Amino acid sequence: MTLDLDLRGSVVLVTGGVRGVGAGITRAFLRCGATVITCARHEPAEPIAVAGTTAGFLPCDVRDTEQAARLIATVADRHGRLDVLVNNAGGAPFAAAATASPRFHERVLALNLLAPLHVAQCANAVMQQQDSGGAIVNISSVSGTRPSPGTAAYGAAKAGLDNLTTSLAIEWAPRVRVNALDVGMVRTENAVLHYGDEAAVAAVGATVPLGRLAEPDEIGACAAFLSSPLASYVSGATLAVHGGGERPAYLAAATPKERPTTGERP
Numbered sequence: 001m002t003l004d005l006d007l008r009g010s011v012v013l014v015t016g017g018v019r020g021v022g023a024g025i026t027r028a029f030l031r032c033g034a035t036v037i038t039c040a041r042h043e044p045a046e047p048i049a050v051a052g053t054t055a056g057f058l059p060c061d062v063r064d065t066e067q068a069a070r071l072i073a074t075v076a077d078r079h080g081r082l083d084v085l086v087n088n089a090g091g092a093p094f095a096a097a098a099t100a101s102p103r104f105h106e107r108v109l110a111l112n113l114l115a116p117l118h119v120a121q122c123a124n125a126v127m128q129q130q131d132s133g134g135a136i137v138n139i140s141s142v143s144g145t146r147p148s149p150g151t152a153a154y155g156a157a158k159a160g161l162d163n164l165t166t167s168l169a170i171e172w173a174p175r176v177r178v179n180a181l182d183v184g185m186v187r188t189e190n191a192v193l194h195y196g197d198e199a200a201v202a203a204v205g206a207t208v209p210l211g212r213l214a215e216p217d218e219i220g221a222c223a224a225f226l227s228s229p230l231a232s233y234v235s236g237a238t239l240a241v242h243g244g245g246e247r248p249a250y251l252a253a254a255t256p257k258e259r260p261t262t263g264e265r266p
Helices: 020-031 065-079 102-127 152-171 191-195 198-205 216-227
Strands: 011-015 035-040 056-059 084-087 134-141 176-183 238-241
Touching: 011 020, 011 065, 011 102, 020 035, 020 084, 020 216, 035 065, 056 065, 065 102, 084 102, 084 216, 102 134, 102 152, 102 176, 134 152, 134 216, 152 176, 152 238, 176 216, 191 198, 216 238
Parallel strands: 011 035, 011 084, 035 056, 084 134, 134 176, 176 238
Antiparallel strands: none
């Protein structure tokens, strides 16, 4: 086995794969030679293409279970198989938990937890019938492992998605592998809307140990790895893709004295 991500012959579905992180994931799989189908509620103005290869598109609101089932069935009928599902569709606007409506919270949970479960169920039914099985990658978030003020329901949903990943990996083994990416801050086309102008984006990036926000294609590379034969013994794992995480807030206030030279531990 060579150490390259060659996914030629594989059929890949990326939900929400037309912009932002999803577009980066789509491009990564196209570079690996896979046949890629994306879905979203609305068709993009321009299809995603890499080196002359274009991703397919199917309209779908993944929160609708009937639409999700038709999506998987259509991909399997058209291509004869489904090798990889990347559950990327998700997100939530800022909303204070004290004042957000019950309907708002329900929709956030539906998109970020229930929809990935429903789509994965349908994909698993196809993959279990294939000799080669399949791989599912859930795009989760660091918000699922730390406080998420302003997006509380989103953080709770992503925590659930991480747990769901481990459970499905056991239930659907050995034919289907299930893993997740806990993604940190990413520089997408909407980064300035979240963080401010370019100077603010740079300042936010400076808080990350690696000194910058991630690029969407870097998230895509990790998803492609987990879907590839290189990760054939990886299942039930959650890979942190956050540039080293967050510097502990207390360090900004601390004024440490010179370290002892006697070998004593602080």
